[in-house]
Amino acid sequence: MSENRMPEADVDATGAGTVTTTVIPAGEPAGKILAERELQSKSGPETVVVVRDPGGALRDLSWAPEADTEVELVRADTEDGRSVIRHSCAHVLAQAVQDKFPEAKLGIGPPIENGFYYDFDVAEPFTPEDLKDLEKRMKKIIKSGQRFARREYASLDEARAELAGEPYKLELVEDKGRADSGDAGGAEALEDAEIMEVGAGALTAYDNLNPRTGEVVWSDLCRGPHTPTTKFIPAFTLTRSSAAYWRGDQKNAGLQRVYGTAWESTEAMDAYLDRLAEAEKRDHRRLGTELDLFSFPDEIGSGFPVFHPRGGIIRNEMEQHSLKRHLSAGYSLVNTPHVTKGDLFRKSQHLSWYSEGMFPPMVLDAEYDADGRETKPGQDYYVKPMNCPMHNLVFDSRGRSYRELPLRMFEFGTVYRYEKSGVIHGLTRARGFTQDDAHIYCTEDQMEGEIASVLSFIISLLRDYGLEDFYLELSTKDPEKYVGGDEIWERATETLERVATNSGLELVPDPGGAAFYGPKISVQARDAIGRTWQMSTVQLDFNLPELFDLTYNAADGTKKRPVMIHRALFGSIERFFAVLLEHYAGMFPAWLAPVQVVGIPVAEAHEKHLEDVIDELRGRGIRAELDLADERMQKKIRNHTTGKVPFMLLAGDRDVEAGAVSFRFPDGTQLNGVSRNAAMDKIVYWINSRRNDVPTAERV
Incomplete structure (x- = not known):
């Protein structure tokens, strides 16, 4: 390198001297340069496992750039570093499974939050004894220091020939071929973030090489990246096995899934396992049964909780305190029915954008003559998934003056959403639940101040229930799913971002996470053991007032369109109940306790x-x-x-x-x-x- 090239390394903003970037010369492997510059720890959380190139892609340490390139060093104790360790550990698991069960066929094996899994087509379900034996085999593989070596296939036909005995991998190869040829269906089939086998670039495999002989011990179709060797997996354990379906579709073949966790150190893994054990002790479903608070009777149906007397007392105390706070903050209590004609949700466009989350319609009000012939067709009625369209009807029930604004409507409104059975989870993901829902109608001049007031009110009320640690998430427009013009969305997003920033709380972006009618701020709360829960949401909406032609009489005598703010403070009573139950490990504060x-x-x-x-x-x-x-x-x-x-x-x-x-x-x-x-x-x-x-x- 010449003297005029960019510096070889930078230090972090803390001034502690930790190297975060370095320049890799053209044609040189990244790992070799890190070793020469003494930027690589031999072991421990500071170990660099991969590097990130200027385009944001993670690269193996064997990667050699075509030109001098500044890269970011990705340590083992970062989220990206842990994901690479976990995905590498998934490969070691798959190697161990095929060593023990040679006829096993491979599915997919991605890193997930706090761990990894791998799916297998095997003759019999895995037993606890199998998992213990697989762990032993994995430890031997890791200790041997097998090297992960990336290899590109010269063609799809070469991949097909090599993977002829792996039907699930072959399917992914075919999807890759369709995607590369411009087939939208093939591209869509590969959009699943958990498919690590193929990506936008070249079709690649990773070979596990014997460190002494260089012999290929095992291979897997994969886009990577991976740790340099198996010894870069310092701590892991297998946690459980379960039934699964190929690509998550119950119409497909039944597979067996093995879950595990892997970390940058034994200490980090032990701390996680301790948190996991504590979370299990706090599981609201278990505590709900032990303390006789609620149940989910099969006779009623999946996802519909029933509160028992003691749980009912806690719920009522939560609601009554919330109601008092709302009334004192200037909210007006309203009440709306559980069922409505389908035209209301066509008008709100929920049926256009949200129908998959709604229960099927009931056809009612048809009339028949004495011979059974229909003389008047029936109409579709839906149980409501949202309260906002009905609140719009309350606003529009008579003329409104600017003097009435902001108008804050509040309701404990029970809604029904069709969640697939696989995602229902106790009180935190139910099919029927009650929102402490509010919709605020205001002028554009009042909008920013009202949002700031709402955010302050939310934090204050959550603190009443004992939650203290918060940050905010800003969800912006999904470019594939929205109504309204770009200018309106930009104005709404800028307003929310400004209010969130002025709150002094940490603000985290959530690109594309907004509902179809407007951007939102989500209040995220950390519980007693550090887990994050999404609590309240505040959504700014210029679109539903337009769809419902809502107006108010302005001071100058003209009719103007109000701005609508959607706000659910608890999210749902049921979910908030579960969060508090786990936060307090069942030991509710005395003012909420069913027996004091x-x-x-x-x-x-x-x-x-x-x-x-x-x-x-x-x-x-x-x-x-x-x-x-x-x-x-x-x-x-x-x-x-x-x-x-x-x-x-x-x-x-x-x-x-x-x-x-x-x-x-x-x-x-x-x-x-x-x-x-x-x-x-x-x-x-x-x-x-x-x-x-x-x-x-x-x-x-």
Whole structure:
């Protein structure tokens, strides 16, 4: 290289000296240059696994550019680095499976969030013993240090000949040929992001080479990239197996899928597995059953939850607090039916853009004569998937003045969406759910201030329920699925972006993620174990007011079109319930808890004393119960600790004599000999203050 060429390396913005880029000379392998410049760690999270070229493509370290090229170094402890490690580990899994089961046929094996999978056509489902044996085989492969070597096929025919015994890979080769010839169907077949075998460039395979002899040990059709060798996979484990279908279509062949996870270090993997175990303990479906909160009866149908008495109490408390906050913030409560004529959703264009997410229509109102001949055709009725078209009808029910704006309509509106059975997931992905839905109609001058106010209100209300860690996501126009002009979309997007930026919260782009009628801001919340949940959405809409010809009388006497803001704060009551249940691991704050206080007498002689306390607490609006079960006190304490009751009141001889009670808290701490009036005041104050922490002897 001459002295005038660009610098070989830059440092990151922190000034810590970490190299993030370097220039690879023409014709030189990237890995060789990194080694010569001592930019490559031999092991650990800092290890560079691939590089990113100026076009954004990830490249193997064996890649040699045609001209001097500045590249970004991709470390093992980055999301891209982990994906490469995981995809490489998927290849090792497939090699191990075909070593153990030579007749196994290969499906696809992509990296996914936090791990990877590979699909196989095998004679019998994998057993837990199979997974243990496969892990052992994989460890031997990794330890041997096999080299991943990229190879281009000279032609499709060469690939067909080599893969003659792999029918699923052959199908992908044929799709690649169709796509390269301009066939839209072939290109569409390869759009699945999890298909790592083929891409836009050359058709390639990766050979696993014996590090000593260079002999090809195993090969797979793949577009890559991969780690340099199998030793760059520092930590992995197989997690489970399941049934699957080729390319996710139940009409296709049944396969067996093996899942695993892989990380840049054993420490990172162990931390993930700990989080996974904690998430499993917090799974709202399990807690819902254990705490008797809700169920999904088969007799009703998949995706339709039923709330039990205790779950109903929590839900009602959530709704009532939300309702009070909305009314005090100037929202007007409305209510709309669950079913409507199909013409309403044609007008809103939901039937044009969203019909796949709607339940099939019911044909009603047909009339027949005495001979059974139809004299009046029926009409299609739909259960509603959205509340917004009906709110537009409320707005349009009479003339509106600019003096009424902003008009904020709010509803607990139950909607129904046809989710495929494979994606239904407890309360977080249901077919019937209730939105705390609001639609705000305002002037263009009010628009930005109203969105800022809505965003502030959302964050404030979510904090009431104990969520504190937020960031924002800006979803912009899907170029294939939208209504309205580009200028309107640009104006709406710029407004949302400005408000989001001014909020001071982190803003993350979501290109193409908007609904068909307008861009949106999503409020993302992190729970107690760091997982992210999409909570509230705010969508700015110039299009539905146009479709419904909504107008208001402006100050100058003309009729003008309002701007419409769509806003669901919880997303849905059911989903928010699940998020809080997992966030608190079932230990709801006392103000939400279905049973807030339980009285536990030491013996029968102490029952009347506690009964009077419980009755008075009930009179003060507290959900209190007296446990008179024929069980030992310690077992009762264990039962109610497991049942997540925030306050347990005990009474024995000394308490009765002193007119007192003793507190027992969920963490096992106690507060003894508290006068009954003081105890009740402490409980009422704690609950009415809506504290979200767990009461303990120290805090109370």
